[in-house]
Amino acid sequence: xxxxxxxxxxxxxxxxxxxxxxxxxxxxxxxxxxxxxxxxxxxxxxxxxxxxxxxxxxxxxxxxxxxxxxxxxxxxxxxxxxxxxxxxxxxxxxxxxxxxxxxxxxxxxxxxxxxxxxxxxxxxxxxxxxxxxxxxxxxxxxxxxxxxxxxxxxxxxxxxxxxxxxxxxxxxxxxxxxxxxxxxxxxxxxxxxxxxxxxxxxxxxxxxxxxxxxxxxxxxxxxxxxxxxxxxxxxxxxxxxxxxxxxxxxxxxxxxxxxxxxxxxxxxxxxxxxxxxxxxxxxxxxxxxxxxxxxxxxxxxxxxxxxxxxxxxxxxxxxxxx
Amino acid sequence: xxxxxxxxxxxxxxxxxxxxxxxxxxxxxxxxxxxxxxxxxxxxxxxxxxxxxxxxxxxxxxxxxxxxxxxxxxxxxxxxxxxxxxxxxxxxxxxxxxxxxxxxxxxxxxxxxxxxxxxxxxxxxxxxxxxxxxxxxxxxxxxxxxxxxxxxxxxxxxxxxxxxxxxxxxxxxxxxxxxxxxxxxxxxxxxxxxxxxxxxxxxxxxxxxxxxxxxxxxxxxxxxxxxxxxxxxxxxxxxxxxxxxxxxxxxxxxxxxxxxxxxxxxxxxxxxxxxxxxxxxxxxxxxxxxxxxxxxxxxxxxxxxxxxxxxxxxxxxxxxxx
Amino acid sequence: xxxxxxxxxxxxxxxxxxxxxxxxxxxxxxxxxxxxxxxxxxxxxxxxxxxxxxxxxxxxxxxxxxxxxxxxxxxxxxxxxxxxxxxxxxxxxxxxxxxxxxxxxxxxxxxxxxxxxxxxxxxxxxxxxxxxxxxxxxxxxxxxxxxxxxxxxxxxxxxxxxxxxxxxxxxxxxxxxxxxxxxxxxxxxxxxxxxxxxxxxxxxxxxxxxxxxxxxxxxxxxxxxxxxxxxxxxxxxxxxxxxxxxxxxxxxxxxxxxxxxxxxxxxxxxxxxxxxxxxxxxxxxxxxxxxxxxxxxxxxxxxxxxxxxxxxxxxxxxxxxx
Ligand SMILES: [Mn+2]
Ligand SMILES: [Mn+2]
Ligand SMILES: [Mn+2]
Ligand SMILES: [Mn+2]
Ligand SMILES: [Mn+2]
Ligand SMILES: [Mn+2]
Numbered sequence: 001x002x003x004x005x006x007x008x009x010x011x012x013x014x015x016x017x018x019x020x021x022x023x024x025x026x027x028x029x030x031x032x033x034x035x036x037x038x039x040x041x042x043x044x045x046x047x048x049x050x051x052x053x054x055x056x057x058x059x060x061x062x063x064x065x066x067x068x069x070x071x072x073x074x075x076x077x078x079x080x081x082x083x084x085x086x087x088x089x090x091x092x093x094x095x096x097x098x099x100x101x102x103x104x105x106x107x108x109x110x111x112x113x114x115x116x117x118x119x120x121x122x123x124x125x126x127x128x129x130x131x132x133x134x135x136x137x138x139x140x141x142x143x144x145x146x147x148x149x150x151x152x153x154x155x156x157x158x159x160x161x162x163x164x165x166x167x168x169x170x171x172x173x174x175x176x177x178x179x180x181x182x183x184x185x186x187x188x189x190x191x192x193x194x195x196x197x198x199x200x201x202x203x204x205x206x207x208x209x210x211x212x213x214x215x216x217x218x219x220x221x222x223x224x225x226x227x228x229x230x231x232x233x234x235x236x237x238x239x240x241x242x243x244x245x246x247x248x249x250x251x252x253x254x255x256x257x258x259x260x261x262x263x264x265x266x267x268x269x270x271x272x273x274x275x276x277x278x279x280x281x282x283x284x285x286x287x288x289x290x291x292x293x294x295x296x297x298x299x300x301x302x303x304x305x306x307x308x309x310x311x312x313x314x315x316x317x318x319x320x321x322x
Numbered sequence: 323x324x325x326x327x328x329x330x331x332x333x334x335x336x337x338x339x340x341x342x343x344x345x346x347x348x349x350x351x352x353x354x355x356x357x358x359x360x361x362x363x364x365x366x367x368x369x370x371x372x373x374x375x376x377x378x379x380x381x382x383x384x385x386x387x388x389x390x391x392x393x394x395x396x397x398x399x400x401x402x403x404x405x406x407x408x409x410x411x412x413x414x415x416x417x418x419x420x421x422x423x424x425x426x427x428x429x430x431x432x433x434x435x436x437x438x439x440x441x442x443x444x445x446x447x448x449x450x451x452x453x454x455x456x457x458x459x460x461x462x463x464x465x466x467x468x469x470x471x472x473x474x475x476x477x478x479x480x481x482x483x484x485x486x487x488x489x490x491x492x493x494x495x496x497x498x499x500x501x502x503x504x505x506x507x508x509x510x511x512x513x514x515x516x517x518x519x520x521x522x523x524x525x526x527x528x529x530x531x532x533x534x535x536x537x538x539x540x541x542x543x544x545x546x547x548x549x550x551x552x553x554x555x556x557x558x559x560x561x562x563x564x565x566x567x568x569x570x571x572x573x574x575x576x577x578x579x580x581x582x583x584x585x586x587x588x589x590x591x592x593x594x595x596x597x598x599x600x601x602x603x604x605x606x607x608x609x610x611x612x613x614x615x616x617x618x619x620x621x622x623x624x625x626x627x628x629x630x631x632x633x634x635x636x637x638x639x640x641x642x643x644x
Numbered sequence: 645x646x647x648x649x650x651x652x653x654x655x656x657x658x659x660x661x662x663x664x665x666x667x668x669x670x671x672x673x674x675x676x677x678x679x680x681x682x683x684x685x686x687x688x689x690x691x692x693x694x695x696x697x698x699x700x701x702x703x704x705x706x707x708x709x710x711x712x713x714x715x716x717x718x719x720x721x722x723x724x725x726x727x728x729x730x731x732x733x734x735x736x737x738x739x740x741x742x743x744x745x746x747x748x749x750x751x752x753x754x755x756x757x758x759x760x761x762x763x764x765x766x767x768x769x770x771x772x773x774x775x776x777x778x779x780x781x782x783x784x785x786x787x788x789x790x791x792x793x794x795x796x797x798x799x800x801x802x803x804x805x806x807x808x809x810x811x812x813x814x815x816x817x818x819x820x821x822x823x824x825x826x827x828x829x830x831x832x833x834x835x836x837x838x839x840x841x842x843x844x845x846x847x848x849x850x851x852x853x854x855x856x857x858x859x860x861x862x863x864x865x866x867x868x869x870x871x872x873x874x875x876x877x878x879x880x881x882x883x884x885x886x887x888x889x890x891x892x893x894x895x896x897x898x899x900x901x902x903x904x905x906x907x908x909x910x911x912x913x914x915x916x917x918x919x920x921x922x923x924x925x926x927x928x929x930x931x932x933x934x935x936x937x938x939x940x941x942x943x944x945x946x947x948x949x950x951x952x953x954x955x956x957x958x959x960x961x962x963x964x965x966x
Pocket of ligand 5 (some may be wrong): 768769770876878879890921
């Protein structure tokens, strides 16, 4: 396996303004504390920790229609986009630790800036493609995809704080996997613009192996485009990942989550990964540990850790002196 | 998809005399409180709530052999049969909320009275086909199928309270899915009369997609017969549906339960559904909520709610004024 | 189905010196208390309980390199080997209740002594094939396979306490299923000596039905060799089997565990089963019960209990006197 980028950069976005629960800001710290950097190092990949981004708080930020915190979210994503571009321009696969999913406006924008040929796998219970006009909650973490898709330009108002940004991918460049909770407007958008979505029903019907093959054939038929994996921890079943803000029953199993990233990772084409919506302040201590450790397992699996084992370079088996 | 019946009727049977735990009487109220009626309404199906049936208590009801409460169960099922016939004769798909599974003597009888051509999918950890003579517990909820199958007539005594009723389906008109705990007599009956049963082993071996196709081919090869789904919540795994009287490990996953009713529902031929053995007084508060919400999810999925989303009629996507 | 051995022997090894947690010594008692013997009897198989083996404690047992308790483990396994040989020479399928997995040095050695043509299915989250020189923990329960495989002879020092023993199987005679946590040295050994291993990734990719078929084709292509199933309860997912010393997420489901032993058992060729690493002193009372009952379910399924039911010999269905 040839890797497009051998080296890895890790950057944290302790960001929560895309939804109401502040605990999600502790995601990057919790994931680091669970040993992420060392575990990447153990995979014999050079890893640089870019630390956490700081976000200034904009006090005067009234809602735009229902949409909350537009200026805070817009300004944060401008910084996030630049930060992700920077990591990828350093020739490093960029791991973005969230934070809520609104930050993926920036990670996708930054990734596309550095690698305009990239495509996206969005692993999530939700499609997060409400526009600011169809959103029923006003939480931007349910809308990020609408900001980045060219075809939706006429349907997404330029929110205050977002004047800097342009759409950056086509509808055909993103595939969704694990979906099981779609709003009416979202379903309408998916069908109108031909966005590819593999729901849990599709996985139940076709099996994950086939679904993943089809999703890759959709966005990356020759397996030659850089891949951005946007992994919302709520893609996984709540029995497994309880410490997240909007859990939905009947999710991906731990094994399905691992299988997806192992297979996509094995193409060698992954250049960006978001790990979002880990909220280490929700649930019991046990549930917090399971959720955080699962996030780390998913990330290291995407980077090449194999469940059937890895042999370090130059390993020598000791003989007995019998 | 053409629906045999577009409109829906919901009726509750707060009935527990088929087994020892009275809490199962709270099933209908708990399922309604979780928003069933509104959620059906949101699917753009006209829904009428027929309320809960009242059952008089017959104090003088000594056992028949081992069988407990025969007169109470018999009298209740006479009323249940008439109530279900009435809903279906109103041209409404009948959703019967239990209550324990003994009530399905009445729901099947009433359904068959209104639609003699109907067939049955029995989704359950158990086959509930002990006769009053083979039952080892004396609880009628483990015997309902024996009362309704023509071929078993000679093996089922006419219990006091059951003088009103006749068998109403053939052995070939029912298929069981999800089974994992069968008594010796039940297994004997299944084989002797050629009843079709897909155990959890069969699902493990063939996959659920194939099992469901075979079950439908067995009872409804042309997909033109009305279908009665008798859904015992204990078909699902106890990790998911703990609040039930006789849980058995290794059950259907949430996703498998959803997939079954989605697929059967998509034929448009479902005319009756039982949701039984939800006991909201067992387990922790959390387990009670999960069990009850799962029951609601199964019912709405059977009625057309899709995990990949539903678009309301006439939906208009708002444009931005950029 | 013809059974190689119809009769069954059960023997307990309350043994914990292969790892640090003494609670695993209570495994045999807990499994017996959950009704194992009676449940085997109900399958119409003659069952003899050989009781529990007693192990003398060797106080003076300093480590060999990192390896802890070599003399205690070696002496215990000498007794275990003789005990297992004895059961099989009584023409009984030998069920060995552990105890930690270090005891399988003895069960495999004893089985191979009585039936040199036997082959092994090792169902485990781990491959337990570290040598005493590659082990990073010094716990012998992570090394038992290295002691028995001919091809590894030059890599395993003769530990004090192990002077009595010889290797007894070839690398091609063992297949691993359920693996998801392999040390670097273990992976190296697996590849160097061509040991067959089906990880959880393989099950996710190929499906369990295909994996099991391949594993059997590997070690027992004509289905004519006696089979030793070494079942480490940690093969199962921790959500299910929490009461074990080294749980690893993303394991076999209850249903997958059952399916494996049902299918292997149905060949009629099983002559030995280890059930190890059940530690009834770990986890909550609920978790302890689930773990222990699961162990019993796995054992009875291996012996012929079917999830779609068993009919006792000569069963007569009672007729009604209507
Ligand atoms: Mn989500
Ligand atoms: Mn999301
Ligand atoms: Mn049941
Ligand atoms: Mn039932
Ligand atoms: Mn293990
Ligand atoms: Mn083991």
